[in-house]
Amino acid sequence: MQDPITGSSNETIKWQPEPALRGTFTIITTCVITLLLCVYSSVHLNLPAINQNRALVWLRRTGWIFGALFAPEYIIFTAQIQRSRAKLLSDEAREAFKSGGNDVLGDAENGSPPRRNPWTSSHSFWALMGGIAIKPSSRKPFIPNSVQSTLTANGVSLLLKTSPHLLPDISVDEVKDKSKASSLTKLLACVQASWFCLSTITRFIQHLPVSMLELNAFAHALCTLAVYVLWWHKPLDVSQPVFVSEDELDPLLAYMWMASKTSRLPPKPGDEHVEYTVGKDPEFEAILLDEKTAAGELNSSTSGPVDLLELSDGSTDSSPTTTSRVEVTTTTSLCDTNFTSNPSSTRWVETRTETTGTGEDAKSYSYTTNHPPKFYLAPLDIHRWRLAHHALIKYKLSKPTKNLDLVTVDAIGETMEYDNKDSPLEPLWGIALLFLLGTAYGGLHALAWDAHFPSERERLLWRVSSCIVASPLAVVILAVIVILLSELVGLNDDVEQSSNTKQKEKHKPAKSKTRRIVGFFWGIVKGLTVGLLSTAIVFLYIPARAYLVYESVRTVFFLPPGAFETPVWTQYLIHVT
Known part of the structure; x- marks a missing residue:
């Protein structure tokens, strides 16, 4: 009688070698699984915008997945830029934090406790991807709608130079816990990609035909391995940042808000036939600060500490408070700030585009209006300006003349700009790297020049x-x-x-x-x-x-x-x- 499990009670096989043949289904499933693992796991997106719609988050991720499918070398290019920027940030953190992160420069001066956890590469990647957000802590609002903003790479760099003790003191394990993919998950993806690469290379060595689908998956597997080398310390799929809310941070937040595109004028509403565009300069670009006055204030500030302004009810601020709007012109400054308006700013230029007719008969006319260079400050704006002025004096900062991109209310873009002042040619090398990677991708497919x-x-x-x-x-x-x-x-x-x-x-x-x-x-x-x-x-x-x-x-x-x-x-x- 035949055993239903072994098939026979008399015949057994100690070892059965793997079959020397494979089927079409095996080729397809192996390539598809490898492609899915490589494409999906290689995309390490930055954090979404705070309270961003979940559908938009998935739409953004889907777009990058398709990008990784059709242009995997662009993911390598993006990873290289981020790795370069993370290295610069780690160098800045090393300068800001003494003794490997146990002591913070200026701790004795600020009275803050020593830093418990060292700053690692994972911290740099986490900060660059939007892992640190700021909540205004002042009881009196100074940011429109008191919105929460995310620190950009430049914003983190500014904090490292001015107030490093205000950065979250969390361990590298806490950073990794925020990631939805552990090192084991990444290791499994690397093992699959490595196996596929070895299998394909072996076929080339043994002169066995390679399908075009395998060749395409081979290119993606190589790109995935390169991406993981560059992004191994970057957390994957972090959805929520760590929020920082300190009274001491409010002046810097006001400064960063006014020096970033967050303070641009909102677009003026139009209609179907009329569109308005205004200058895109941040608020600080439209403000002038007399250099002599600023230098005098800086010198006087060095003689003693400057107390934090608390412009709320019962504050000690000596400047007059008001509930009405205050006008600031080219000659009239805001009290206690010496801020005046900049007449050459594009903030005062408004373009009105009107479209008449439809179809082929449609015509567009543009009209430019130069508004008077005046600010009409509400109490919220007054408080923000004074806090920003306080930051200028306390931290000896210069008044920005362009968008410094320090904070944002949007998601931080994956493709960052090179910011290595010691190597001005590095952006050119980055572009050359992207093009050379594209050439390598096309060259891999050219290996099938004489294929069937x-x-x-x-x-x-x-x-x-x-x-x-x-x-x-x-x-x-x-x-x-x-x-x-x-x-x-x-x-x-x-x-x-x-x-x-x-x-x-x-x-x-x-x-x-x-x-x-x-x-x-x-x-x-x-x-x-x-x-x-x-x-x-x-x-x-x-x-x-x-x-x-x-x-x-x-x-x-x-x-x-x-x-x-x-x-x-x-x-x-x-x-x-």
Whole structure:
């Protein structure tokens, strides 16, 4: 009688080797699982905006997942920028916190307790991704609607330089606890990606056919490993920041709010045919502060500590309080601040665009209005200005003349700007890295140059698409040639001299007629180049990317027999199929 479990009571097998063949279903499931793990787990998004709609959060994540599917090298580029910025922030924290984080500079002066937890790379990533938010603590409001704002990288850097003890003192374990993915989860994704890479490389070595779907998944697996190297210390899927609310922080918050785009004028409501646009300068850009007055205040402030202003009922502030609006002009300042309005700010410029007619008969007319350079400050604004002025004096800060991007009420973008003042060429290296990664991605697909395709037309389209995707290398070479030619001819002199003083420009020799003509045509050439590249990206590069993904899926049903053979030893490595 045959045993229902073993099949036979007499015959047993001590060891059955893995089959040397695989099926189409195994190829598809292995590639799909690897792609899903790589694409989904490689996207380490920054925190969403405070109280952001959950649907918008998922929409944002979906967009990045599709981006990782069609352009995985862009995720590497983003990770490299963030890693570079996190390293700079860690260096600043090392300067701010003594003895590896046990003592804080200025603790004795501020009377705050020593820092218990060291600042690590995980802290830097957590801070950069929007992990620290600020709540106004003043009983008297000074931020519109008392909204909570998130510290940007620049904002965290400012706190490290002025009041590092105000930053949350949490351990690295607490930072990791906020992440929805543990190191074990990341390790499993890396193991799957590593197995897939080894399996594909082994097929190349043994001259076994590789399906286009495997080749595409191989490129994503390599990108995922690179991303995890760069983002290993970055928390994954953190949804809520740590809130800081201290009276001592209010002046700095007022300063940061007025120096960021959060203080821009709100757009004026229009209608279907009328649209209004106003200057996008932050509030501080529209304010002037007399340098001599500011210097005198700074000198006087060094003689003794400046008490925190408490502009609420029963405060000790000696300035007059009012419930009505206060007018600040170019000649009239706000009491106790010496802040006047800046007449050259774009804040006073309003453009009204009116559209008449419909369809082909539609016409647009624009009208520009220059409003008087006046502020009409409500009590909330007065309190904010005085707090910001207090921060200027206490921390010896300079009045910003541009958007410093210190706080935001939106989600912090994943693609950050390089901010390494010691290496001004680093942004160029970043762009070159992005283009070279794109070339490598296209080059991997070009490995299937002589692979089996259902038709010669599809083979030709694959080759052309691979070359187009690998073309950024040519763009890098062309850009280097353009820069070298510009330097050789001296066409970049104007850019360099624009930052010089007027005294230097006064003694600048006049351009020759030949150089002016060459410069004119050179500008045309550069404009045409930018236009052609933009057109090529829209009509060639993006379709080529899409075709590589489409053809990778289609050709899995037209594979030669050798594609179903497996390198036996790879079956014994841990993986998911």
